[in-house]
Amino acid sequence: MAITDMEVAPAGSGALKPPPSPAWLVLPGMVFLFFVLLLPVGWLMALSLKPSMAGAFSMEGDWTIANYLRFFSQPFYYSTLIKTLWVSGLTTVITAVIGYALALVIWTAKPAHRGWIVLIVLSPLLVSIVARTYGWMIVLGDRGILNQFLLGLGLIDEPIQIMYTSAAVIVGLVHVFVPFMALCILTSLDKIDPNVPEAAMTFGAGRLAVLTRILVPLTVPGLASGLTIVFSLSISSYVTPALMGGPRSGMLTTFIYQQFAVTLDWRFGAVLVTLLLALTLLVLTTILALAARMTAKWSKA
Amino acid sequence: MEQGMSPYSDFFRRAGTGLLFLFLLAPLAAVIVVSVNAGTTPKFPPEGFSLKWYGTALSNPAFTGSAFNSLLLAALATAVGTPLGVAAAFGIARGRLPSAVRGLLEAVFLSPLIVPGIVIGVALLVALSSAGLRDAWLRLILGHVLLVLPYVIRTTLASLQNFDPALEEAAHTLGASRFKTLTQVTLPVLRPAIMAGAIFGFIISFDDAAVSIFLIDSSTSTLPLAIMSYMQYNFDPSVAAISSMLIGLTLAGALAIERVFGLKKFLGS
Amino acid sequence: MAQVTLTHITKLFPGAATPAVDGISLVIPKGSFTTLLGPSGCGKSSTLRIVAGLSKPDNGMILIDGRNITHLSAAKRNIGMVFQSLALFPHMTVAENVAFGLKMRGLAEAERRPKVSRALELVELGHLAERYPHQLSGGQQQRVALARALVVEPSILILDEPFSALDRKLRESMQIELYRITRSLGITAMFVTHDQEEALTLSDRIVVMNQGRIEQDGTPREIYGAPKTRFVAEFMGLSNFLPAQSRGSALVFEGVTAEKTMDAGVPQECFVALRPEGLSLSVAKPDGPALNGRLAEAIYQGATSSYTVELPTGRRITARTPDCGLQPGQDVWVSWSPDALHAFAA
Ligand SMILES: Nc1ncnc2c1ncn2[C@@H]1O[C@H](COP(=O)(O)OP(=O)(O)O)[C@@H](O)[C@H]1O
Ligand SMILES: [Mg+2]
Numbered sequence: 083m084a085i086t087d088m089e090v091a092p093a094g095s096g097a098l099k100p101p102p103s104p105a106w107l108v109l110p111g112m113v114f115l116f117f118v119l120l121l122p123v124g125w126l127m128a129l130s131l132k133p134s135m136a137g138a139f140s141m142e143g144d145w146t147i148a149n150y151l152r153f154f155s156q157p158f159y160y161s162t163l164i165k166t167l168w169v170s171g172l173t174t175v176i177t178a179v180i181g182y183a184l185a186l187v188i189w190t191a192k193p194a195h196r197g198w199i200v201l202i203v204l205s206p207l208l209v210s211i212v213a214r215t216y217g218w219m220i221v222l223g224d225r226g227i228l229n230q231f232l233l234g235l236g237l238i239d240e241p242i243q244i245m246y247t248s249a250a251v252i253v254g255l256v257h258v259f260v261p262f263m264a265l266c267i268l269t270s271l272d273k274i275d276p277n278v279p280e281a282a283m284t285f286g287a288g289r290l291a292v293l294t295r296i297l298v299p300l301t302v303p304g305l306a307s308g309l310t311i312v313f314s315l316s317i318s319s320y321v322t323p324a325l326m327g328g329p330r331s332g333m334l335t336t337f338i339y340q341q342f343a344v345t346l347d348w349r350f351g352a353v354l355v356t357l358l359l360a361l362t363l364l365v366l367t368t369i370l371a372l373a374a375r376m377t378a379k380w381s382k383a
Numbered sequence: 384m385e386q387g388m389s390p391y392s393d394f395f396r397r398a399g400t401g402l403l404f405l406f407l408l409a410p411l412a413a414v415i416v417v418s419v420n421a422g423t424t425p426k427f428p429p430e431g432f433s434l435k436w437y438g439t440a441l442s443n444p445a446f447t448g449s450a451f452n453s454l455l456l457a458a459l460a461t462a463v464g465t466p467l468g469v470a471a472a473f474g475i476a477r478g479r480l481p482s483a484v485r486g487l488l489e490a491v492f493l494s495p496l497i498v499p500g501i502v503i504g505v506a507l508l509v510a511l512s513s514a515g516l517r518d519a520w521l522r523l524i525l526g527h528v529l530l531v532l533p534y535v536i537r538t539t540l541a542s543l544q545n546f547d548p549a550l551e552e553a554a555h556t557l558g559a560s561r562f563k564t565l566t567q568v569t570l571p572v573l574r575p576a577i578m579a580g581a582i583f584g585f586i587i588s589f590d591d592a593a594v595s596i597f598l599i600d601s602s603t604s605t606l607p608l609a610i611m612s613y614m615q616y617n618f619d620p621s622v623a624a625i626s627s628m629l630i631g632l633t634l635a636g637a638l639a640i641e642r643v644f645g646l647k648k649f650l651g652s
Numbered sequence: 653m654a655q656v657t658l659t660h661i662t663k664l665f666p667g668a669a670t671p672a673v674d675g676i677s678l679v680i681p682k683g684s685f686t687t688l689l690g691p692s693g694c695g696k697s698s699t700l701r702i703v704a705g706l707s708k709p710d711n712g713m714i715l716i717d718g719r720n721i722t723h724l725s726a727a728k729r730n731i732g733m734v735f736q737s738l739a740l741f742p743h744m745t746v747a748e749n750v751a752f753g754l755k756m757r758g759l760a761e762a763e764r765r766p767k768v769s770r771a772l773e774l775v776e777l778g779h780l781a782e783r784y785p786h787q788l789s790g791g792q793q794q795r796v797a798l799a800r801a802l803v804v805e806p807s808i809l810i811l812d813e814p815f816s817a818l819d820r821k822l823r824e825s826m827q828i829e830l831y832r833i834t835r836s837l838g839i840t841a842m843f844v845t846h847d848q849e850e851a852l853t854l855s856d857r858i859v860v861m862n863q864g865r866i867e868q869d870g871t872p873r874e875i876y877g878a879p880k881t882r883f884v885a886e887f888m889g890l891s892n893f894l895p896a897q898s899r900g901s902a903l904v905f906e907g908v909t910a911e912k913t914m915d916a917g918v919p920q921e922c923f924v925a926l927r928p929e930g931l932s933l934s935v936a937k938p939d940g941p942a943l944n945g946r947l948a949e950a951i952y953q954g955a956t957s958s959y960t961v962e963l964p965t966g967r968r969i970t971a972r973t974p975d976c977g978l979q980p981g982q983d984v985w986v987s988w989s990p991d992a993l994h995a996f997a998a
Binding site for chain 2: 103104105106107108109110111112114115118119120121122123125126129139140180183184187202203204205206208209210211212213214215216217218219220221227257260314317318319320321324325335338339342343348351352355358359362363366
């Protein structure tokens with residue numbers, strides 16, 4: 083072999099070199115996120131540690147936790163936190179039950195019907211939030227379809243007030259969050275070998291036992307992510323509580339709107355923002371950690 | 384022990400399923416039925432068929448002006464957010480980064496999904512006001528790019544993670560330069576995912592009220608907020624008509640995503 | 653077509669304890685079909701990727717027709733490669749896939765068209781030119797990948813386990829087709845597989861690799877008929893390894909002496925292997941050397957049966973012969989045809 087006669091390619095245009103690491107491509111997005119999200123949110127959180135003053139958004143004043151003390155010492159304030167938690171909790175539980183039922187309906191549907199059923203289950207997500215809320219007003223209003231129906235049946239003598247109560251908020255939230263829950267659970271159900279429930283039935287397990295002893299435990303990961311998503315979406319939802327619960331729905335988010343748009347006490351409003359963010363993060367990490375522990379036992383097998 | 388399905392359990396199962404579907408579809412059906420109502424109030428059952436409320440809605444300058452704003456805003460936000468998101472997804476997926484850094488970057492880029500919309504809006508308002516920037520369009524575009532970004536990143540990242548590296552290697556062996564490989568192979572292969580993320584981002588932006596509520600001003604509003612403020616004082620079926628049109632628009636967008644990407648896959652993870 | 657030379661190619665992946673490719677030197681003559689054969693992880697793909705320019709060697713050189721291309725990018729090497737995943741461009745039609753390399757070489761549409769149709773004719777896919785890859789069967793996709801690599805008239809065709817995802821029947825017909833096409837074009841080809849039958853079917857030359865090194869290099873006949881090491885022997889389906897001593901032109905094992913002309917490299921303490929298909933069983937002692945033992949197991953397998961014989965030393969050997977009606981427990985003699993006996997260093 084004439085290896086001596088070699089023509090070494092010049093380094094440069096055609097040279098074989100490893101491609102440059104394109105990690106720098108995250109920079110524009112990172113800069114954007116930093117200035118448009120991280121810095122503003124951080125600024126707002128810092129603002130919560132400055133003395134309350136109407137209209138002030140600058141950083142002047144001494145550092146203080148007075149705003150937090152004020153929030154936690156007055157029932158009028160901290161009750162929003164409690165109400166947000168229980169409305170979100172109840173929403174999450176109802177969503178889980180309905181979402182589970184719908185996931186089972188999809189899972190057991192004939193393949194030919196499955197597409198349509200999925201479309202129906204997803205339909206709340208496909209509709210503009212204002213359109214959806216307006217629809218609920220037509221259904222749940224004092225002279226709405228539901229009241230007319232109940233009056234017509236003679237079940238009630240006078241219209242019951244549903245709109246502008248926590249019940250309406252919960253109905254509106256459940257409706258729009260059910261698709262997330264159903265999809266999360268369905269993802270877990272789809273991983274189950276359909277022979278497993280059948281095998282259990284041949285061993286004499288009833289339908290309820292199959293559900294509680296087999297399906298529910300096997301769908302814990304899906305259920306957990308569904309619960310996480312729905313709970314955190316509930317506590318951070320604004321439009322549905324504002325429209326269906328009325329201006330004084332008593333949720334943290336509507337209270338934030340009031341502080342920033344009406345009362346203009348931005349530094350106290352910043353306390354609410356900080357608490358809302360802390361709550362969201364706390365819920366997310368707790369539920370995810372819990373789910374990880376519950377599934378660790380059998381998913382490693 | 385139960386064997387097979389008794390007629391009763393079958394009946395209850397069907398009735399239960401029917402009630403659940405009714406719950407899901409009732410508000411949507413109510414909106415559409417009311418929108419073609421001939422009467423002046425959203426009555427049930429409707430007093431005859433008429434499309435006049437569509438005419439009323441479309442001739443209301445508060446709706447048409449804000450609808451134009453919303454379309455323009457969503458288009459601008461998508462146009463800015465898509466390249467930012469695609470670039471970031473490439474950086475995360477292809478950058479030679481420690482896996483901890485990669486996880487952190489991913490979490491930070493998806494964080495706009497976790498931060499409540501109203502917090503995004505109010506934080507941006509306060510920060511921009513402190514910086515002396517009070518232009519409503521600037522605020523809205525910045526806030527809405529933030530809304531679009533995570534959706535584009537999510538779909539592009541998912542597609543990049545399933546990307547067969549041999550596709551690019553094949554292009555190289557066939558004589559394609561790095562640039563040609565990017566423009567003729569990599570980006571076209573990723574296009575459905577990028578499109579799905581962009582369309583979804585567009586819908587989210589178009590439909591948003593929570594982020595925008597703090598960012599609009601008296602002369603610049605968006606359609607959802609215009610409808611919301613109209614609803615505070617009026618309850619006539621023109622809101623139903625405009626809502627029905629929104630339902631049609633969102634459905635069209637969803638069908639587009641379904642065609643290019645698969646909706647369930649998109650909402651799943 | 654061109655001659656390809658690898659000299660002392662070494663590749664150590666970051667973090668790996670041993671090199672994936674460990675000083676491989678190899679000359680692939682013009683127009684030959686050479687196969688790298690070896691178990692998964694032995695460094696076959698790493699070697700191919702270095703030749704293709706997709707990976708940079710830590711050491712050594714790649715020459716095509718004497719020209720050093722070690723530092724040339726893949727895009728400039730004029731190589732046709734068929735990937736294990738095929739890597740067809742999903743957004744392009746069959747014709748566009750095949751035309752891609754020509755387009756990258758700056759050929760105009762009018763020049764491309766006849767070349768593309770000729771390449772598609774070659775793989776008998778002319779009628780599917782406007783389909784997309786996902787509308788094709790596995791075998792058809794395979795042919796598109798081949799046509800795409802061939803249409804650029806590469807100096808060398810490189811194929812990395814292209815048939816491993818196909819079922820047995822399709823794999824065999826694709827092997828025959830690849831044989832036909834490469835021989836009719838007289839192309840220089842480098843093929844990788846871990847399947848010894850595939851290697852034997854296709855190749856002019858087989859290079860058996862193990863742990864990044866070349867274990868043996870020769871024609872299919874040499875590799876199958878005269879494996880030089882125990883590793884090659886085992887990989888080519890030999891079994892029945894027995895310790896032995898070599899004495900000049902004879903081998904002594906299990907108390908039996910057999911004549912055998914051997915390579916000079918076989919040491920005094922060595923191993924023999926008996927190919928199961930070259931053994932025969934009898935009840936009576938045959939002429940010539942034979943091993944005596946007890947039939948431990950007889951398994952009927954259709955065309956042949958598998959017999960396991962336990963020797964007095966407790967070692968077992970297996971013979972595969974047509975059914976001869978022997979029953980377990982019987983005392984039998986095992987004899988062999990001369991080319992069924994191989995000897996190697998331990
Ligand atoms: N990109 C890589 N990074 C690190 N190690 C690798 C890489 N590619 C291959 N290896 C390692 O190099 C060795 C040889 O791999 P490969 O050439 O793919 O083997 P084969 O194709 O014969 O199966 C294996 O141990 C494999 O794990
Ligand atoms: Mg390999």
